[in-house]
Amino acid sequence: MLEVKNLVIRFHDRIGGEAVHGVSFNMEAGERLGIVGESGAGKTLTALAITRLLKSETTEIDGEINFMGKDILHTSDKEMRDIRGKDIGFIFQDPVASLNPLMKVGPQIEEPLLLHTELSKQERQKRVLQAINDVDLPDPDVTIRKYPHQLSGGQCQRVMIASALICHPALLIADEPTTALDVTVQTQIIKLLKRKNEQENVGILYISHDLSLVRRLCTRVIVMYHGDIVESGDVEQVFTQPREAYTQRLIAAIPTRSKRYV
Numbered sequence: 001m002l003e004v005k006n007l008v009i010r011f012h013d014r015i016g017g018e019a020v021h022g023v024s025f026n027m028e029a030g031e032r033l034g035i036v037g038e039s040g041a042g043k044t045l046t047a048l049a050i051t052r053l054l055k056s057e058t059t060e061i062d063g064e065i066n067f068m069g070k071d072i073l074h075t076s077d078k079e080m081r082d083i084r085g086k087d088i089g090f091i092f093q094d095p096v097a098s099l100n101p102l103m104k105v106g107p108q109i110e111e112p113l114l115l116h117t118e119l120s121k122q123e124r125q126k127r128v129l130q131a132i133n134d135v136d137l138p139d140p141d142v143t144i145r146k147y148p149h150q151l152s153g154g155q156c157q158r159v160m161i162a163s164a165l166i167c168h169p170a171l172l173i174a175d176e177p178t179t180a181l182d183v184t185v186q187t188q189i190i191k192l193l194k195r196k197n198e199q200e201n202v203g204i205l206y207i208s209h210d211l212s213l214v215r216r217l218c219t220r221v222i223v224m225y226h227g228d229i230v231e232s233g234d235v236e237q238v239f240t241q242p243r244e245a246y247t248q249r250l251i252a253a254i255p256t257r258s259k260r261y262v
């Protein structure tokens with residue numbers, strides 16, 4: 001489904017430099033793949049390159065990205081806009097900031113349907129209520145009329161997930177989606193993502209600095225360090241028998257509190 005080959009990302013802005021140095025990996029349809037690595041490893045940049053959300057004036061991208069038979073780095077902007085939200089959904093670290101504070105929850109979940117489908121107003125409404133129900137938010141009829149500030153952080157992330165999945169994308173990119181949430185809510189979101197993957201076969205690319213979280217959700221993991229992949233493989237194998245010293249340090253750095261939850 002997704003094939004990244006020799007991805008290189010360079011900046012030509014004030015800071016400049018090369019941040020990703022030739023990253024290659026594949027992802028099968030319906031797979032749950034994790035990318036871990038400390039801050040600055042190039043995880044977010046890799047995700048942004050896949051959705052082509054990096055500014056083209058200041059960023060140079062080399063290599064190849066194939067997604068469902070499409071050459072992402074050479075598709076038109078128009079086609080890319082269609083792929084984003086329809087074939088690739090994404091959710092980010094801060095759900096509250098990702099939502100429009102002035103817009104009710106219902107219309108925000110509905111937006112991808114307006115952009116990417118020809119469904120009638122009534123059909124869209126039905127899908128939105130169903131989506132709210134599917135992410136375990138209470139009282140869909142009431143929730144659609146709420147504003148983001150009337151919901152908790154975890155509920156806002158559920159809204160983001162509902163919106164990201166409403167067009168049934170083949171891939172969901174989740175960049176640190178639970179970092180801003182407390183541990184119990186983190187667990188609920190992980191479970192929700194796993195259930196969505198199992199029910200709808202949506203592939204999940206889950207980015208985190210926390211290998212123990214990735215272990216709970218993903219089957220395979222890529223470890224990034226300073227813009228390179230240093231290790232990859234079956235998540236259990238990497239977690240229990242890490243080959244690279246860097247991965248060993250990442251595992252050792254997991255606080256004991258979260259170790260209890262692995």
Ligand SMILES: Nc1ncnc2c1ncn2[C@@H]1O[C@H](COP(=O)(O)OP(=O)(O)OP(=O)(O)O)[C@@H](O)[C@H]1O
Nearest residue numbers: 011013015016019038039040041042043044045046
């Ligand atoms: N516009 C830019 N110009 C120059 N360098 C940049 C730019 N944006 C990001 N970088 C650099 O690229 C590197 C990778 O950044 P990236 O955001 O992908 O890291 P990350 O792995 O997602 O880290 P985090 O865990 O903190 O989110 C960093 O060293 C960052 O400083």
Ligand SMILES: [Mg+2]
Nearest residue numbers: 043044045175
């Ligand atoms: Mg990041």
